[in-house]
Each structure stands twice: as C-alpha cells, then as structure tokens.
Amino acid sequence: MNRLAKAARAWTIAGLENDFIFSKVMTDPAICLTIIQNILPDLAITRITPPLTQQTITPTNDAKGVRFDIATTDDHDNRYDIEMQVADHHNLAQRVRYYQAMNALDVYDKGANYHDANNSYVIFICCFDPFRLGAQFYSANKHLNEFPGYRVLDGATDIYLNASSHRHEVPAKLQTLLDQVAHRDSGQDDEFGVKLRQRIATVKHNKEWRADFMRLSLAEMDHEYELKEAKKQGQDQALVQLAAGLINQGQSADQVQDFLTSVMMVSPAQAREYYQQALRG
Template sequence: MNRIQQAAANWRKAGLENDFVFSKVMTDPEICLEVIQSILPGLAIKSIKPPRAQEEINPSNDAKGVRFDVYTTDDANNHYDIEMQVAESPNLFKRVRYYQSLNAFASYERGENYNYAHNSYVIFICCFDPMGLGRQYYSVNKRLNQDPAFLVWDGATDVYLNVTSERHEVPAKLQTFLDQIAGRSGGQEDAFGLKLRQKITEVKHNKKWRADFMRMSLMEMDHQYELDQAEIKGRNQGIENDRLSLINGLLKQGQSEDEIIHFLTTVLNLSDEQARAYYHKATTKD
C-alpha cells in the first residue's frame, strides 16, 4: 500500500476519535453546545459563539504556541478549549496546565480589574484513563493543601473524560457522545446519537475536508519517516561508536589485528569485510 492509499484508508476508518473529524463535528454550534452542557451541567449555558477548529494561540514571539482542537465562549463569556487526546502522554497534566494558561489568558482584558476575569475550562476527551482510577469523569480545581475541602476558586477548571470507562457515571447525552467515540452501541440510538452520526457522515462526504485530511496525513507520514530515519541513523551511529570503542579497548590489551578480526566475526557475528572495515576505521587517524 503506497502513501496515498494509506492516507485514503485512514480517512475511510476515521471516526469521532480522530481529531480532524472531531474538530469538524464540534464546529457545529448545536452539537458543541449540547456536549458542553452535558459536560458542565451546573453552568446552565444557554448559547455559545460559533466554535472555531484548530484555533492557533501564540501569546508572544518567543513563547510556545498551540492549536486548540475546538475553542468557543458562551453567553457569559466563559472560555472553553475542547481537545481529543487519543494517545497516552507522560506530560499530559503539564500540557493541560499550559493550555489552561493560554485559555485563561484570553479571559483577562487589558485595563479591567481581575474581578472581571471570565472563567476558563479546558476539557480533554481521552481514549485512555488519564488518572488510572476507572472513572469516566474527572474535574480538577485548586484545593488548599492543608484543608482539601477548601476550594481556591480562581475560575480555572480542568475536565478529563475517560472514553474507555463503561461505568455510566455521566448524563445520558454525554454517555452517548463517549459511546460514539469508543464505537460502543450504548445509547447511540437516541436523538443525539443520530445527530452525531449524521454530522460525521456529512464530514466524511465533504470533498474539501477529505482533501485537507489527505494532505495532512501525507505530511505526517513524511515527518514520521524523517523521524524514523533520524532514529535509525542515531541508533546505527551508537552501534558503530560502541564497536569502535571495543576495538580500541582490545588494541590497548595488546591484541593483534587477526585476533580482533576473529573476535568481531565470531562473537559479534560480523562478516570478515565488516570486521576489517571497523578495524580500519578504529586504527586510522582522522
């Protein structure tokens, strides 16, 4: 299968768990609003501004920039960043902290008192259990270390959803959403599930979005190939350095060329040609 065929196959199998498809589906204002309402029912959100996909945030020229999968604000001007996270990452929590800082950055308007800063919500939808506790829903706010029951409310909330959990701890609409991502039958037969599937079908039949996805996939393949080649080169260089160091060590022990060649061919299973090439390199001055 060539690269173009692989990209086409990736598009055919891409579902809501794919961040490209996810972003396109979530730019539907009705769907995005229903998802946020089901994740944060206590906010009583009435409306949101049109969600923006792949929102680029660059706080300054020398700071690390990011792309939010989906970004929007609600009728109370609360700020929302919603991310699809497929692969586990050891730096997830620090990444969320940075995303939260950038999301909160937009909540502070120049010249305004800090009291008027709007609330900021960063929501990560994870295809794994980010906390390892088996729950579907985790929310994080600041707590006082000396009294964990004391909430230090600074307006920032992190939410993690565990797609893999089947505990059914969340509202029905959110359960349907998670089931759709996971490919479970669950509650996908309800009205919201039908709306999600119709939107996914609409996305997958959009020729422009298919072309965009294909182009991105090919770029990712090229980038991965370059990374793989660099890794192979680095690994080979490491092997070569180890073998040259070994030869130098044997030379210091007083072993002859024939003895070293014999060692390399019998112990390291190198060919005679490879062994002599390594010996020549180790004994030749630059």
C-alpha cells in the same frame, strides 16, 4: 502499502476519536453546545460563539505553542477548550495546566482587574482512563492543602472524560458521545445520537476535508520518517565511534566486527561498514 494508500485507509477507518474528524464534527454549534451543556449542566448556558477548530496559540517566538482542537466562548463569557486524546503519554495533567494558561492568555488586558478574567474550562475526552480510578468523569479545581474543603476560585476548571469506561455515570447525551468515541453500540437511538452520526457522515463525504486529512497524514508520515532517519543516523554515529574506540584499544578488525555483531546485534555487513567508517575517521 504506499503512503497514499495508507492515508486513504486512515481516512476510511477514522471515527470520532480521530482529532481531525472530531474537530470537524464539533464545528457544528448545536453539537458543540449540547456537549458543553451536558458536561457542565450547572452553568445553564444557552449560546456559544461559532467553534474555532485547530486554533494555534504561541505566546512568544521561543515558547511552546498549542493547537486547540475546539475553542469557543459561551453567553456568560466562559471560555472552553475541548480536546480529543487517543494515546496516554502519562503527562496529561501537566499538559492541561499549559492549555489552561494558553486559554487565558489574552484575557488579562493591560490595566484590567484580575477579577474580570473569564472562567476557563479545559476539557479532554480520553480514549483511556487518565487517572486509572475507574470513573467516567473527572473534574479538578484548586483547593487549599491545609483546608481540603476550601476551593480556590481562580476560574480554572479541568475536566477529563474517560470513554473507555463501561459505566453509565454521565447524562444520556454525553454517554452517546463517549460510546461513539469508543465505537460502542450505545443502544440509544435518541435525536442527539442520530445528529452525531449524520454529522460524521457529512464530514466523511466532504471532498475538501478529505484532501486536507490526506495532506496532514502525508505530512505526519514524512515527519515520522525524518525522526526515524535522524534516530538511525544517531545510532550509526554512535556505533562508528564505538568501533573507533575499540580500534584505538588495539583490537583487530575481526575482534571489532565480532563485538558489533555479537554484542551490539548488528548484521555482519553493517559491522564491516561501521569498521571501515571508523578507519576513515
């Protein structure tokens, strides 16, 4: 299958768990608002600013930047970053900490009181259980180690949703969202579920967004190819250096090539090429 065909197939099968589809679905203010309201019902929010998608923030030229899937602010000036996370890279808590810093980066205006900083909510919708504790919903705030019941009110809240869980521990509309992410039949034909499916269909029929997705997919394929080539070149260089070391130890051509094929598990043709490169050295 060629690259274009792979990209086209990726678009065909992409669902809400795909961060591109998710971002486009979440740019619908009504859907985004409903999700935030169901994640944080105690905030009693009624409005949000138009959700921004794929917003990139880079604090300095040499610092690692972030690209928010969805960023918005509510009518109480609370800030939200909402992310879709498919793969578990075992660094999510550390990543959330950085996202919190970036989410609050420009709220500390020069001369302003720290107390006036906006509250910040970083929300990750995960296709796995981020803490392997079986829950559907996790939230984290700072507490004093010596007084676990005392919450440090620094304005930052981390929220993790586990779409892989079959428990029904969250509000119905949030359950519908998680079931859609996990490709489960929720059995709920409520208004929000219909709205979600209609929005996904609208996104998938948008020719401009399809073209954007294809370009991004092809760019990712190119990047992966470049990484593989760089890795291969590094491995090749290491094997050439190994062959050169064996030659310097006085080993014959047959001994060097036998070592490369039997120990390093390369083909006879590759072993001969590495040996010749080492000789030209």
